[in-house]
Amino acid sequence: MVIRMRHTRSHTANRRSHHALTAPNLAVCKNCGSQHRPHHMCLNCGFYKGRVVIDLLAKKKSREARLQAKRELIQGAAEETPVTTK
Numbered sequence: 441m442v443i444r445m446r447h448t449r450s451h452t453a454n455r456r457s458h459h460a461l462t463a464p465n466l467a468v469c470k471n472c473g474s475q476h477r478p479h480h481m482c483l484n485c486g487f488y489k490g491r492v493v494i495d496l497l498a499k500k501k502s503r504e505a506r507l508q509a510k511r512e513l514i515q516g517a518a519e520e521t522p523v524t525t526k
């Protein structure tokens with residue numbers, strides 16, 4: 441039903457009575473004990489059904505290395521150009 445005209449407060453409240461959000465059901469990871477979505481891989485350790493699905497530790501490591509390389513690149517560029525201070 442399309443809302444075309446001004447409604448009474450009760451009409452608005454009636455419509456909004458269905459707008460409440462519900463908290464998601466979460467399962468506890470058997471490997472690390474953190475909460476994750478049921479039937480989904482644990483986003484903390486990468487385990488599902490007792491085995492590693494995605495090696496999140498290696499991913500984190502490679503990401504850190506990538507970020508570190510980027511940081512060094514930025515720092516190197518900053519040292520080359522003279523910094524102007526106000």
Ligand SMILES: [Zn+2]
Pocket residue numbers: 469470471472473474482483484485486487
């Ligand atoms: Zn876990």
